[in-house]
Amino acid sequence: MKLTITYAILIITLSVTAQTGTIKGRVIDQQSGLPIPGVTIELLNQEAAKGVITNQNGYYTLDEVPLGRQAIRFSFLGYETITNGNIVVTTGKDARANAQLIEAFGQLDEVVLTSSRRKDRPINKLATVSARQFGVEEVQRFSGGRGDVGRLAANFAGVSAPDDSRNDIVVRGNSPTGLLWRLEGIPIPSPNHFATAGTTGGPVSALNPNMLENSDFFTSAFPAEYGNAIGGVFDLGFRKGNKDDYEYTVQAGAFTGLEAIAEGPVGKKNGSFLIAGRYSLIGLIGAGAGTAATPNYSDVSFNLDFGDRKLGNFSIFGIIGNSDIEFLGEDIDEDDLFAAEDENAFVNSGFAVFGLRHQIGIGKSSYVRTILSYANSSDEFEADRFINFDTPEERTIRYTEVDNAENRIALSTMFNSKLSNKATLRTGVVFERFNSEQLSRDREEQPDLNGDGDPDLTTFINIDESLSIIQPYVQGQFRLSEKLTLNAGLHSQYSDLNEQFVLEPRAGLSYKFNNTHKISIGYGLHHQLVPLPILFLNETVNGTVQQTNADLDFTRSSHYVLGYDVDMGKGWRAKLEAYYQDIDNAGVEPFPSSYSTLTEGADFGFSNDRVSLVNEGTGFNQGVEFTLEKFFSDGYYGLLTTSIFESKYEGSDSVERNSPFNNGYVANLLAGKEFKIGKVKKNTFFVDTRLTIAGGRYETPVDLQASQDAGFEVLQEDLAFSEQIDDYMRWDVKFGFQFNSAKKKTTHRFYVDLQNVTNNDNVFQRRYNRLTNEINQVDQIGFFPDVGYRFTF
Structure with a gap:
């Protein structure tokens, strides 16, 4: 453990002439949901290698990061190492990259597996099938999306929304009324402007994508914590x-x-x-x-x-x-x-x-x-x-x-x-x-x-x-x-x-x-x-x-x-x-x-x-x-x-x-x-x-x-x-x-x-x-x- 921390502190930072940005976030245990102190975060950039460790509350800040899309690696003794390879670093705003580490299945004295952070896999780890996560970058990036999470979901497999006038989501042939909206863990009514009672869609979304953290979308057989929905x-x-x-x-x-x-x-x-x-x-x-x-x-x-x-x-x-x-x-x-x-x-x-x-x-x-x-x-x-x-x-x-x-x-x-x-x-x-x-x-x-x-x-x-x-x-x-x-x-x-x-x-x-x-x-x-x-x-x-x-x-x-x-x-x-x-x-x-x-x-x-x-x-x-x-x-x-x-x-x-x-x-x-x-x-x-x-x-x-x-x-x-x-x-x-x-x-x-x-x-x-x-x-x-x-x- 001491060698891991020492390595993180002693990583050499190469100087760059271009303007730089910052990556920050928090690392938690995927199963317990609690923060993990001492996790090593490494910038995987051959020209500007850097590293930091998380504090006692699981937070970290990685400064002087070159602009553009960067990759970082999260590692900690006894946990599976993961890599996040798609972080957009700009000068105008600090980039956020949170991580959930899962404890290694076998021996605890070594890291047994290295994998990449997959955007298609849901944040809710109790979901097995028909689920994926999405982020604010995707909502803003895709053409024709109008900054609307509903229209973003229309690009996923199993979703049909061939109606330009509304963002109703047809999931695997179900009525849009079969959809459940949740915000911060609680069910909410249709979050849309010009919505009508009982519907789950509308012409214009009232959800501001710039407010959203990475979120989950389920199309079938969702976990037991979700109810009163069939779509x-x-x-x-x-x-x-x-x-x-x-x-x-x-x-x-x-x-x-x-x-x-x-x-x-x-x-x-x-x-x-x-x-x-x-x-x-x-x-x-x-x-x-x-x-x-x-x-x-x-x-x-x-x-x-x-x-x-x-x-x-x-x-x-x-x-x-x-x-x-x-x-x-x-x-x-x-x-x-x-x-x-x-x-x-x-x-x-x-x-x-x-x-x-x-x-x-x-x-x-x-x-x-x-x-x-x-x-x-x-x-x-x-x-x-x-x-x-x-x-x-x-x-x-x-x-x-x-x-x-x-x-x-x-x-x-x-x-x-x-x-x-x-x-x-x-x-x-x-x-x-x-x-x-x-x-x-x-x-x-x-x-x-x-x-x-x-x-x-x-x-x-x-x-x-x-x-x-x-x-x-x-x-x-x-x-x-x-x-x-x-x-x-x-x-x-x-x-x-x-x-x-x-x-x-x-x-x-x-x-x-x-x-x-x-x-x-x-x-x-x-x-x-x-x-x-x-x-x-x-x-x-x-x-x-x-x-x-x-x-x-x-x-x-x-x-x-x-x-x-x-x-x-x-x-x-x-x-x-x-x-x-x-x-x-x-x-x-x-x-x-x-x-x-x-x-x-x-x-x-x-x-x-x-x-x-x-x-x-x-x-x-x-x-x-x-x-x-x-x-x-x-x-x-x-x-x-x-x-x-x-x-x-x-x-x-x-x-x-x-x-x-x-x-x-x-x-x-x-x-x-x-x-x-x-x-x-x-x-x-x-x-x-x-x-x-x-x-x-x-x-x-x-x-x-x-x-x-x-x-x-x-x-x-x-x-x-x-x-x-x-x-x-x-x-x-x-x-x-x-x-x-x-x-x-x-x-x-x-x-x-x-x-x-x-x-x-x-x-x-x-x-x-x-x-x-x-x-x-x-x-x-x-x-x-x-x-x-x-x-x-």
Whole structure:
């Protein structure tokens, strides 16, 4: 041990003439989650070899690091050595590189294995299959991403999102409503601007990627600590601010808007603050949003960390977001994605989450983490319809009113213990208390019972209801040998709305043939509550208004996964994964019908006339996915993902149909290259590109004659989701420069992101136009150049 420390201190630092930067971070034990003092960190640069060791709290700072992408190695006696080979060092901001070391399986007097830090492997080490991590650099780097973590995930295998208007995530053929969002360990509502109640996506993300730490994304059979979801999980974490120096960033982009970020130290206990605010710019540009209306949105995010104290580590985090837009009929044309010419519509939405997080070590191998949070999401929609539009008899009536608000209090507590270098135990509970206030009134498809000549303004939902969900769990990792690892656990879920209790076993087994080949299998049973807008629909029974869907049980889903992973060397890896998902207990109508709750989430809102549902619907998703990835090294990266899948469901008529999410296939090709420029090669020119192709979505055909007779769109529900729209194709190209100052701690970054460079006409939908009495095709957003500038100091 003394030799290791002495070696680290005596590493020779070679002098360089170019401006340098700093790498800092923290090293923890992967199993116990506690810091490791004395870890050696070496800079693997032949021209500027350097080394430091972590302090008693696991922190380290590596100064005078040459600019550009660098590699560092973490080593400690008795632990497996790892290498992080993709750290971007600039003058304007300190680079962060945290590490989790795992204790060697065998003898403790030597390091038995050296490996690389793999960005594809999840941070949560209790995940075996269908999981990967992503970082802020990827969100900002990929072309066409708009700084949106949802759109980033669309590049991963098993994910389909061929819709430019929203960042809804279709995971392996599941509805976007099957996705769970978590922030700092607690479930949160949809973190998007212009989101609607019950959905998990939106047109613009309220998550600022500059706030995020490396995070996890799961597409199937996720570990036992995650519940109330059957599709996938976004497990996000906020990074901490710089605990040593004050740093600032200002930037502007067409989609991300105007932004300012500040961070720096707080107190003398390694505390820090991080705060970021954004305001939309796209309304000023007036293009690329799919509408002529002006969207306004803003958000503020923060993370205040109070450092390492005797009572543990406390932090306060949060997001506040607001958005609004006015669709005025006189400004709308027939190709608008969101509005109509004979209507004035007004949209307001809000999103907020506040949390208090506490973590304290217990002994030398355990910790308890507790998070208490409050979250609110709201959306209001009002529409005034012009009757006898564009005639002398034109008049205006209130046609639609929606006012939804959800308040959520959540408490999560988890105990994690490293039992030995071969076993880890994690147990905890998540409690959520929902209060849902919903009002939905509409004249669409309603009779004129009061004889005033207009369809009646009918109330579909008018509730102020509360419910609680409790989710205890226990899980563990067992390293049965150096090659064989078992992750297993049990999740349970209880809802006091219908007093339903379920148990969900989860298990994953991985076997390493050697350092380059690994096979994995996984199983998970998952349940999810029916979306609240469906659960609380009104139905008049014997003259009394009732919520006849409130007794619906959880939808149930069994996941089966088989994966094969190959490390091809020199930064290349390949992965093949096959899966099958069996779904039952979905809500369907009590008479023969094509409807199922599994089809909800394909639009901006939910059905308002599906009542007295029963849990007799079924469905399945199956597919094969392939990933070929070149991690960023030698100045370039590449990613090829291909998914071939099938998504089917059955309503109460027992007819097997395509789900609206059954694209059939999705393929993504991404690549990027950096070129060092300037006399001392401290600046960078970069270019990135992305090509996406996917099968078209399935739609229910419009009954034109019935629609013309009724004056509103009537679908042929006996032919539900029988027509497939054209395939989707989009090519994006991004390029720019990064300049590091030679004298000051500043960095400038410029980019131009050419989205849909071929101006391909991807179909948005085919819908009945009540003004022309025709079925019109509406296309998605065409070519749009996004530009941005970032200044860090």
